Amino acid sequence: MDLLRFITAGSVDDGKSTLIGRLLYDSKSILADQLEALEKQSRNKEDGEIDLALLTDGLRAEREQGITIDVAYKYFSTPKRKFIIADAPGHIQYTRNMVTGASNANLIIILVDARNGVVEQTRRHSIIASLLNIPHVVVAINKMDLVNYSEDVYNNIAIDYAEIAKTLNLKDVVYLPISALKGDNIVERSDKLDWYEGPTLLELLEQTELEKDVNLTHGRLPVQYVIRPQTEDVELHDYRGYAGKIVSGIYRKGDAVTVLPAGLKSRIKSVETGGKEVEEAFAPQSVVLQLEDDIDISRGDLIVKNDHQPRVDQELEVLLCWMDAKPLIRGNKYLLQLGSRVVRSVVKEIEYQLDVNTLEKNFAPGNIGLNDIVKATIRTASPLPFDSYRELRAGGGAVLIDETSYVTVGACMIQ
Amino acid sequence: MSTASKYQLDYLDQLESEAIHILREVAGQFERPALLFSGGKDSITLVHLALKAFRPGKFPFPLVHIDTGHNFPEALDFRDHLARTIGEKLIVRKVEDTIKARHLTEPTGKFASRNALQTYTLLDAIEEFGFDACIGGARRDEEKARAKERIFSVRDEFGGWDPKRQRPELWNIYNGKIRKGENVRAFPISNWTELDIWNYIRREQIALPSIYFSHEREVIGYEGQWVAVSPFIRLDPTDQVEVKRVRYRTVGDMTCTAAVESGASVIDDIIREITATRTSERGETRIDDKVSEAAMEDRKKNGYF
Structure with a gap:
């Protein structure tokens, strides 16, 4: 079922x-x-x-x-x-x-x-x-x-x-x-x-x-939390597990992976679900990965498979649905959340407004308010790994959060 | 057709994965979360999910029980036993103490329920420990107001829920950013139904307090429901105390939870009964929701779970 x-x-x-x-x-x-x-x-x-x-x-x-x-x-x-x-x-x-x-x-x-x-x-x-x-x-x-x-x-x-x-x-x-x-x-x-x-x-x-x-070819695992038991137990002493939900792809023991945005490389030492080691896990399972190398990974990082890697950039073209009563203002800064990663961002350009009834593009839009959909360019404060929403839904949907009220104000479909 | 391939997840696995994801989002986004634990099947399921989410590490939150003083002793024993077995911290705060400290007025009547007073103790506990997120076992299928509440539900400093100011929640992105004074209620099993819970409990062989299974109990009949005889309800001369074979479908207070007549002593029997039943969980067993159409909406607005 x-x-x-x-x-x-x-x-x-x-x-x-x-x-x-x-x-x-x-x-x-x-x-x-x-x-x-x-x-x-x-x-x-x-x-x-x-x-x-x-x-x-x-x-x-x-x-x-x-x-x-x-x-x-x-x-x-x-x-x-x-x-x-x-x-x-x-x-x-x-x-x-x-x-x-x-x-x-x-x-x-x-x-x-x-x-x-x-x-x-x-x-x-x-x-x-x-x-x-x-x-x-x-x-x-x-x-x-x-x-x-x-x-x-x-x-x-x-x-x-x-x-x-x-x-x-x-x-x-x-x-x-x-x-x-x-x-x-x-x-x-x-x-x-x-x-x-x-x-x-x-x-x-x-x-x-x-x-x-469900996409099973593009391995994407946003790290939500790092599990470190910190006990005297010898077996667990060096345990460091990267916990997250696989949004796409299949992860197997021995797979070569890259940690983004830093670009660090390693191999999967173990894949665990529900505290038990398994041979492989796939989207949308929640898992814990251990890697062969002791590298610095924390919440917000993305562990990807080496084939079909996402783009890593500080500039994104998005279709943005505005969700707040306060208008969207070009040049305003917002927090952008994609998967488990949150970065500061600025809405640099608004290219056009999309008429949601007719698909017509208005290249000289007035105020952008609640429910409006625009094509915009967003610049992030630090590099962000992302996919095109059309190709990979799970890797290309992000939200914008108001920096002062913390309200979710926009939904971005990355182009 | 939906032929099960190697890479297709069963619905229970999907629900489990979603719940684990939400628990880890709470752990990743908040400084001082807590898991609200009642001793009922939903919060026991939450603990089981938390074990899957965080082992071999410790829970990044304590279990917190808001004890009304009207609980079933079996549920309290189970609570203590579970916390001991898994080796996690349990914090208990008593409504009784809040009533004394704050000179609250005890409700009166035949089934005087402290259900509404729990909110005060909960808010005090949130302040005492500085909890910024409280994980709860509410499900959207329970009630119409709950069907509209977000998975990360931002509450004001009075714990109040404003249904008109809810944040949009898209994809699997949970925005847990809050301002000072606000806190979040997080509901990892929002998308589970009562039957999903029971099927999961069966599959995972999760232990439950004995009152969920058929047992003999002294009860009185009240408006078509069976209410356990206890020191917390008022017996009137017209009440007829009977001994019935019953089980509980939900475990709340002895004052506001009704029993179901049943011989079901194993989970398979319970699932069979629930599948066949024509009454909802809250409708069959909660005495407190019948008051008005918007009873739950109002309680939530006032800071209830």
Whole structure:
């Protein structure tokens, strides 16, 4: 049994919360007392039907306003897979929340209202999926019940969307017709959609192949912590273990490695997981490495395999999603965190602002504020090892932190 | 199809690796962290994960128990035994002492719970030892407000959580930078469900306090729940004390944790029962969450775990 993290993109109007509610409800992940609470709340509303959307709105303000503000995480499993849903709001003023939810997702469900077809919001969500490099895209054409389950409507939307997918270079795109409200094609197959022969949404989620999503060729291990038992025990006296989570690649005993940014070379003396020595370990395992040579390594260093090394530089080109209410100001200094490494940095240039609805580039942007996405050049105070986000998600995503408030203010996808 | 290849991690291994990563981030980013230990299965799982994260070294943090004085004796014995066995430091701070020192008002009623008063003792302990990060065993599947809390959750000097001012948390980057007075609650098992915990406990053969398994106990029935007879609850003339075979699904205070009628005496039986049950963990066993829809959100805003 493995694990799939996915994000649902759409707004209340598209039936996003209803879709999640339906998935949980039909896969029997909602328990009796939760259902009872739901019924109680639904009764306060006008129509009396159980409002599955209420399941996902966790904060009081959200329930009061009937909207999702923040990313909520939901869990369910089937005998085949465990699923983690990042339920993120879809409106443009919550772009940063969607970017946050998308950062860890293997798959995105893009909801399209069958009555409206591909709209601005569909484009925006697809652009974000592309920027964040989500490997799998499911285009769920919802509210099929309101268009008489028409195959033509479905086909036309799929044709329209294929254009977007092509422009954005989205790799694995799958379409399916659903009605979240009626439960058509979510968990149960629908006889009203008998012209559709593909899998239901749940089947799709269970069958999406995840193996290739993990990079096993580019060895990257950010050192989080150095384990030194410091005991009198003779065997452990010289023990020095570099603890971290392998973000990509495979590490074996005897492998030649380089420690960046210093560029020191050594070989792996032992690989340990859970306190036991193993022959090899791979992403995304948490491990402890011991090296043959006694070299100076501390938190923030990156242990890489000698083949496929990352770049080490002090200047990075990034796509930057701004996440703070205070504007981004060119020339301001921020802390940049990538993996376990934190360096001081300055935003040197802002090349253009990206219109997240149209992909148009504005080369003379005004103020850069919350939710804006720009192409920028960042200079770091010391050399930083990094990968291109598009090639290696785990090695090319960084955050910017305000030096005075310590708030996370930006997400960088390194080019 | 998801055929298991040599280089694919099982979901429990993925959750384990993520939790170890978070524990090591706490160790790497903070000066004085602590692991909040309650004696319940979630914090016992945390200790097991910490062993995997830091052995053969010592834990870079002590275990801290905020003792309400209303705990199950079995859980306290287990706590002391575990700390001794692994040779790590255990700090206990008592709500009783805070009540006396700060002249707090004890709650009253049939099931007078010190649950809310724990926050005072916790904040005092944070100040006493200068803890800048407290690791907790909260899970997002437990409750709707928890579903929205970050893995590194920044709290103000009152321990308060402001859901509207949460930091975005992307990829596997945890921003633990804090200003003076602030501290962080870190939740390594945020993404685990109750069933994940039990499956992990079974796989790793983690020992648990005996009250998690079927045993005979004197209980009274209260609104469809079984509450253990103890000096901490008020027995009324109308209460009927019965002896039932029960087990606990969560271990909190004797005043606010209800037992489940069960004959399950081994983990396999418990997992079978939980898989079949139609009631959530908090719904079945917590007397304190039923008060209002936003009970947990409010407690967190006030500094609760």
